[in-house]
Amino acid sequence: MIMDKTELGLTGLQVSPLCFGTGTNGWRGRSNQGDLGIKKLAYLLRFAHERGVTFWDTADEYGTHSHVAAALREVDREKTTLTTKTVSTTPEDVHRDVERYLRELGTDYIDILLFHCLTDTRWPEKMQGAMEVLSAFKEEGKIRAAGVSCHDFGAFETAAETDWVDVVLARINYAGDNMDASPEKVAPVIEKMAAAGKGIYGMKVLGGGNSLTKDPGKGIRFTCGLAGIHAIVIGMMNEEEILENVDLMAEIVPA
Secondary structure: OOOOEEEOOOOOOEEEEEEEEEEEEOOOEEOOOOHHOHHHHHHHHHHHHHHOOOEEEEEEOOOHHHHHHHHHHHHHHHHHHEEEOOOOOOOHHHHHHHHHHHHHHOOOOOOEEEEEOOOOHHHHHHOHHHHHHHHHHHHOOOEEEEEEEEOHHHHHHHHHOOOOEEEEEEEEOOOOOOOOOOHHHHHHHHHHHHOOOOOEEEEEOOOOOOOOOOOOOOOHHHHOOOOOOOEEEEEOOOOHHHHHHHHHHHHOOOO
């Protein structure tokens, strides 16, 4: 089964509706996927790519840039959409991060660069210089879209009101597990973001990586059924999980 691609809002990017996440329980330079080792995770990324999962999510904090770089060398870069993220907030640090990420990932451009784990409602005011750096990288073609992932509902609402934001990685699932607020509060904000042309992909679709995994279909159906969700990211650990999720997406997301 090969997945069709979908438009990620008005970014101009076409992505697979299932994104391969490399950051389950990821922070401080490690993640469950990274613990598999470079060879194994690179193999799984290629395995998924062959089945149409051409949207990959990584971050500096996950420690998986080298794993993704190894996989990128074995696939068509132009048919792969790549997200990475920075926790830096100053212009100088963000500039250094992007240049380093390009080297670490072995690519001339990054499709999506997100500010990672924002928790301050006033983040655009405080990070104006950092935002301008990413805008300059967009003009140079070194990144194609910029945006945020938020771990605070106020910061999330701010993202909906901020024209600069191209893409949002949103925490959303039916149980409210590891979310910024209840699904009833988050879903209307997602819809508002999409109406403004932002690309939105959902994370924590299966909770914190284990809490909702007994029935992954339920989690996937709920999130993919929400207005404004263009794609979902799931951290996968083996071929069986990849095949199961690809099949579920084929059933749930119309071609």
